Amino acid sequence: MELVYPAGALVILLLVSAAFFALVRERDDLHRLLLTELVAIMTLGLIALVATDLAEALILPGLVVAISELVALSQVYIAKEGLAARPAKVRRIEVMDTAPAIVAAILVAYGIVLSGFSGGAIAAAGLVFYFMGHGHAERFALLEAASGYAWAIWIGAFFIFMILPAYWFFAVLIAGGAILLKVMVKLSLIGTMRGDPDV
Amino acid sequence: MNAEFLLGLAILAIGTAATAFPGEKTYLARLINLEIPSFGLFLIMLAFDEMLALLTFVGVTAISTFIFVRIMERRDDR
Numbered sequence: 001m002e003l004v005y006p007a008g009a010l011v012i013l014l015l016v017s018a019a020f021f022a023l024v025r026e027r028d029d030l031h032r033l034l035l036t037e038l039v040a041i042m043t044l045g046l047i048a049l050v051a052t053d054l055a056e057a058l059i060l061p062g063l064v065v066a067i068s069e070l071v072a073l074s075q076v077y078i079a080k081e082g083l084a085a086r087p088a089k090v091r092r093i094e095v096m097d098t099a100p101a102i103v104a105a106i107l108v109a110y111g112i113v114l115s116g117f118s119g120g121a122i123a124a125a126g127l128v129f130y131f132m133g134h135g136h137a138e139r140f141a142l143l144e145a146a147s148g149y150a151w152a153i154w155i156g157a158f159f160i161f162m163i164l165p166a167y168w169f170f171a172v173l174i175a176g177g178a179i180l181l182k183v184m185v186k187l188s189l190i191g192t193m194r195g196d197p198d199v
Numbered sequence: 200m201n202a203e204f205l206l207g208l209a210i211l212a213i214g215t216a217a218t219a220f221p222g223e224k225t226y227l228a229r230l231i232n233l234e235i236p237s238f239g240l241f242l243i244m245l246a247f248d249e250m251l252a253l254l255t256f257v258g259v260t261a262i263s264t265f266i267f268v269r270i271m272e273r274r275d276d277r
Contacts, residue, residue, distance in 0.1 A: 004204065008204070011208055012211070015211060018215055018216070019215055019219050030226055033267075033270075034218070034226070034230060035218070038236060041233075041240055042215065042240075045211060045239075048240065048243050049243070055249055056249050056251050059249070059252040059256070060255060063252075066259070066263075067259050067262060067263060070266055074269070074270050077270060078273060081274070083270075083273040083274065116251075121258035121262075122255075122258045124262070125258045190262055191265075193269060
């Protein structure tokens with residue numbers, strides 16, 4: 001078992017150098033963005049080799065940073081290539097009219113069972129597909145308000161941890177529910193980016 | 200070293216080669232090949248019982264695929 005970490009780390013480092021080699025030789029920006037995603041996957045693999053709870057604790061923020069970096073870089077790319085001015089031609093895919101409601105219901109229900117950050121990400125994936133398929137007429141102010149209340153409740157749960165430690169289980173449940181709501185609301189905004197020229 | 204770990208490492212290596220040096224160099228081919236190394240990472244996480252990280256990675260991978268598809272929709276050539 002003690003051979004796993006050095007052997008795996010050596011293999012993954014070789015793979016990372018291959019990916020960086022391809023990244024250096026690439027001239028096209030969108031191809032570079034795709035290769036950046038590849039490097040991100042392998043970095044997460046390197047962290048996963050630690051194989052303890054520490055690895056999970058490090059992978060979750062790594063995923064958040066990777067997705068936010070990807071959103072930011074994609075916006076920079078769209079602005080740089082002048083693609084924002086062009087009206088996006090949204091492809092009509094027939095399965096996108098019927099499937100998203102069922103997929104979203106399953107993913108949101110499973111996300112609520114998981115709770116916490118992972119539950120938020122799973123439920124948000126469901127909402128992203130729903131918004132993608134059905135279009136959206138959401139009120140951004142309402143979503144922001146829900147996100148703000150969720151954050152306040154999350155902080156309140158931490159006060160319970162510090163002031164009334166005997167009720168830690170109650171605080172865990174509150175924090176898990178609040179972070180679920182917050183992550184779900186924030187990530188589901190991504191689903192509204194399709195076909196909207198100014199978002 | 201158990202079977203899942205070795206299989207995951209092998210799939211990660213194959214997927215890296217397929218994504219870094221694809222046969223047909225189009226955006227769509229690269230995006231589809233990108234699913235192979237992430238499947239290898241699923242197996243590595245499975246081998247070490249990292250359930251939370253695995254589930255979150257599945258959710259985030261779906262969202263990042265959506266972001267790439269959004270860019271490719273705006274560019275008409277693929």
